[in-house]
Amino acid sequence: AQKVTQAQTEISVVEKEDVTLDCVYETRDTTYYLFWYKQPPSGELVFLIRRNSFDEQNEISGRYSWNFQKSTSSFNFTITASQVVDSAVYFCALSETETSGSRLTFGEGTQLTVNP
């Protein structure tokens, strides 16, 4: 069965620090998709990125970057020069294409607090 683990429950940093959120997943499928979502204090879930299991290229989008390593089953998320507006709960999620339908399996989330 699929599983996503975000071992960091809470992280607190000071503005402008870099911070990495860890995500480790388990799956028996060879084709799968990984996602990151952001849940700010207002409560909505905002899609950040999708990565498929065949594409191990790292991705950068502004201050955000993602490091996908199939060998360690990890899909980590780094925020460079963090800002107070980055304060949110961040969820890593897995979608398997072969065995579990179109459901997203979420990790427990990491609460990131960026202090001024």
Place this chain on the structure above:
Amino acid sequence: DTAVSQTPKYLVTQMGNDKSIKCEQNLGHDTMYWYKQDSKKFLKIMFSYNNKELIINETVPNRFSPKSPDKAHLNLHINSLELGDSAVYFCASSPWTRSYEQYFGPGTRLTVT
């Protein structure tokens, strides 16, 4: 235009009551979902419909009944509400192709007293 909308945003009710949450998407997606987020922020899927057909039905008490009148709408009806049903319920949608991200509604915070 809101892509995925839910009503109501807040719902406070007493134990034993029956309530419904409505969800609509204007993205033209074929698949819609209900997720439950508990007090510890854990998100878990409850149901999924593709083109009005139920395709995922997790271990959810049968007091919860989804209904999809058309592929743009997925409603959630809950009978005999219990304290443990208090949570935030999110509706989501996506294209049928499983590789795509799901787009979430704003959530409905249900409080059962």
